[in-house]
Amino acid sequence: MILLEETQTTLKGWTFEVIATDLNDRSIAKAQEGIYNDYAVRYVPPDFMRKYFTQSGSGFRVSDSVRPYVTFTRLNMLDDSKMLFMRGIDAIFCCNVLIYFDGKSKTRTVQHFYNALLPNGYFFLGQSESLYGISEKFRLVHFPGATAYWKAAESIQKTGAA
Amino acid sequence: MKTGSLDRLRSRITSIDAMPTIPVILRPLLRCLDQPAEQIDVGRIVELVSYDKSIAAQCVRMANSALFGRSQPVESVRTAFMNLGMWRVRDLLFSNSLSQVIPANRWIVDPVVFWRHSLGCALVCRKFAEIIGYADTEKAYLAGLLHDIGILVNSMVVPVEFRATVEKASREQIPLDEAELATLGFTHSDSGRVLGEAWKIPHDLVQAIELHHDIGDPGRGGPLVALVHLSDLLCRLRNLGYGYYEPRQVDFANEPGWLYLVMQFPNLADLDLARFTFTLDEYAKEVGELVATVFAS
Numbered sequence: 001m002i003l004l005e006e007t008q009t010t011l012k013g014w015t016f017e018v019i020a021t022d023l024n025d026r027s028i029a030k031a032q033e034g035i036y037n038d039y040a041v042r043y044v045p046p047d048f049m050r051k052y053f054t055q056s057g058s059g060f061r062v063s064d065s066v067r068p069y070v071t072f073t074r075l076n077m078l079d080d081s082k083m084l085f086m087r088g089i090d091a092i093f094c095c096n097v098l099i100y101f102d103g104k105s106k107t108r109t110v111q112h113f114y115n116a117l118l119p120n121g122y123f124f125l126g127q128s129e130s131l132y133g134i135s136e137k138f139r140l141v142h143f144p145g146a147t148a149y150w151k152a153a154e155s156i157q158k159t160g161a162a
Numbered sequence: 163m164k165t166g167s168l169d170r171l172r173s174r175i176t177s178i179d180a181m182p183t184i185p186v187i188l189r190p191l192l193r194c195l196d197q198p199a200e201q202i203d204v205g206r207i208v209e210l211v212s213y214d215k216s217i218a219a220q221c222v223r224m225a226n227s228a229l230f231g232r233s234q235p236v237e238s239v240r241t242a243f244m245n246l247g248m249w250r251v252r253d254l255l256f257s258n259s260l261s262q263v264i265p266a267n268r269w270i271v272d273p274v275v276f277w278r279h280s281l282g283c284a285l286v287c288r289k290f291a292e293i294i295g296y297a298d299t300e301k302a303y304l305a306g307l308l309h310d311i312g313i314l315v316n317s318m319v320v321p322v323e324f325r326a327t328v329e330k331a332s333r334e335q336i337p338l339d340e341a342e343l344a345t346l347g348f349t350h351s352d353s354g355r356v357l358g359e360a361w362k363i364p365h366d367l368v369q370a371i372e373l374h375h376d377i378g379d380p381g382r383g384g385p386l387v388a389l390v391h392l393s394d395l396l397c398r399l400r401n402l403g404y405g406y407y408e409p410r411q412v413d414f415a416n417e418p419g420w421l422y423l424v425m426q427f428p429n430l431a432d433l434d435l436a437r438f439t440f441t442l443d444e445y446a447k448e449v450g451e452l453v454a455t456v457f458a459s
Contacts, residue, residue, distance in 0.1 A: 130436035140435055142399045142412045147439055150413070 001052050001066060019089075021075035028072050034062035077109045086116040095126030103134070110135040119153040171348050172356045175319050182314050184361045185259040187214060191252075192304070192363065202300075204248060211251065217258045221251055224455040253452055256307055257281060261457070263314050270317040270325050275405035277453045278446075280307050282402035285445045286393040293438070294427035296385055305370035305390045308363065312354025312371065313338075319353070320346060332406040339375040351375050380422030388419035400442040402449065 003016050022028050037059050041049065053060040075082055077097070092113050098106050113123050114137050123138060124146070125131070131138060131149055138149035175181055187210055194206050211217050225242035226235055236242050243251055257277050269276075287306030291299040316324040323346055331341035339349040351372050358368035370390045373383045377391045395412060397403060414420050414435060424430045 125436075128437070128440045130434050132434035132436060139413055139415060142396070142414065142439065144399050144403070144407055144409065145401060147436055150411075152413075 001048055004066065004069070016069065018070045019086075020070055020072050021077075023074065023076050025074055028074055032072050034067065035059040036062070077112060078105055080112075083112040083116070086112070088118055089116045089121060090118055091122045091124065092117060093124045095124070096129065098125070098129065098134075106134045111137075114138065114151060117151045119151060121151045123149040123151070125149070167348070168352065168355075171352055172359075175315060175353060175356050176360060181360070182263045182311075182318055182357065185262055187255065187259045189362075191255060191259070202248075207248070207251065207255070208243065211255065214258070217255060220254050220258060220455050221246060224250070224254065224452065227451055227455065250452070253281060253284075254455070256284075257453065260307075260311075263311075264318050268317055268321065270321060270328055271313060272405055274453055274457055276310070276313060277457075278449050279397055279402050279404060280310055281449045281452060282397045282442070282445055283307070283309060283390070283393045285449065286396055286442060287389050289438075289441070289445075290389050290393055293433055294385075294423060294430045296389065296427065301366070302386065302389050305367050305386050306393050308354075308358070308367060309371050309374045309390050309394060310350060310354065311357055312350030312352065315353035315357045316342070316346070316350055331404070335407055335409055337375070337408060338404055349375065377419050380418050385423060385426055388423050391419040392417065392423070396439065396442065400439060400446065402442070402446055 003011065003018075007014055007016070020028075020031060022031065035056050036053075041053065041060055044053075049060070052063045052066055054063070055061075077083065077094075094109075094113065098109065101109060110123075110131060114135070117123065122141075131140070137151070139152050141148055141150045190206070191210055194203055194210070211221070221242040222236055222238075225245040236245055246254075257280075260280075261273060261277065266273075284303045284306035288299045288303040290296075291302035296302060316327075327341045327345045328338070330336075330345060331338045334341070339351060342349040351374060355368055355372035358371050363371075366384070366386055369383050370386045373387045374390045374394055377383060377387055380388050392414065395417070396414075398408060399410075399412060420430075
């Protein structure tokens with residue numbers, strides 16, 4: 001929704017695609033329904049609620065104008081053969097997932113994300129999550145109200161990493 | 163700022179009657195707190211509070227606030243002190259006395275926003291100092307608290323121009339010091355230095371006030387300036403800023419102040435900065451409560 005709005009102004013002429021993944025088929029099916037409860041939309045601004053959601057029973061159904069931009073797919077982030085196909089991504093959001101992984105799996109997954117991102121791409125973790133002790137390839141950067149891990153183009157040149 | 167320009171600014175500011183005067187309670191309080199924590203004379207602080215009934219009342223009110231959620235209401239100042247702890251009492255003392263520096267109708271920036279930022283910066287600065295092993299954590303706290311006092315000077319001395327400056331910064335989403343340079347020709351760091359010198363604040367604190375935006379060669383101001391610079395930046399990025407959105411990306415690990423501190427205090431390199439940043443959200447809640455207590459009166 002934010003990207004759709006931005007393509008009217010600062011990102012005019014841009015195209016984009018959102019790839020939404022989960023390990024569980026039932027979660028994917030539920031996500032594809034696009035119906036959210038009160039709690040899930042509690043931080044969505046009122047003008048976005050009016051523009052992009054309609055009431056559906058006790059929930060809120062996301063508008064058809066948003067759906068074509070989102071591709072749903074089942075993915076195990078530890079599956080090296082599948083993660084190889086994740087490339088050329090600008091931003092990755094992975095909230096409250098790595099907390100369930102052991103140390104080695106965390107490091108492997110984060111390395112997959114690093115490879116998947118374009119130079120200058122960003123990796124966003126959940127609130128209170130950190131890459132401390134997991135990976136040193138990313139640079140922690142601060143934005144107003146948010147932190148992200150940045151795949152800095154110059155560090156790629158320096159280290160020669162892909 | 164060049165010496166000639168600073169002299170002109172100093173004479174312009176100090177010749178105006180509107181120059182903020184130091185609150186009566188502040189100088190003895192600064193003297194009391196300008197020493198290592200274990201040597202602070204708690205009895206003297208209690209005495210200072212007893213001079214001011216409104217501060218005493220605020221201590222009681224804050225001790226009874228939801229943040230400290232007690233089943234039994236706190237009624238005496240002494241119990242309130244025990245409940246709040248020495249440092250929160252000190253926070254209240256400072257924010258209350260400094261909020262009286264200029265009359266309520268002369269504020270150009272929202273005083274709640276100003277004190278949220280200053281107190282937030284003070285807390286972050288002290289926490290940073292503790293983490294790296296900087297010896298004088300209370301000095302770090304004071305430097306964080308006072309770093310923006312130049313905003314008070316600008317509000318009193320050049321109110322019309324400063325209002326336009328604040329509006330420009332907010333409208334163009336640029337740092338306040340950048341807007342000040344463009345419209346006033348000097349920044350609140352410069353006028354803060356002048357006020358700090360007039361108030362006879364210790365030299366290292368004055369230096370932190372003067373250099374907190376433009377630290378230049380970090381070795382010049384030492385760790386205190388770097389601590390205030392980084393804390394100010396962090397607060398502005400975590401909802402404890404000047405009350406408007408400043409779009410920017412900050413890579414702390416490559417900030418000159420950070421690199422300097424890592425050289426001086428190598429254990430800083432081991433800090434999980436992401437988690438440290440999240441703890442700021444807890445500070446934001448506490449600071450909000452404290453400032454609300456001061457301005458509820």
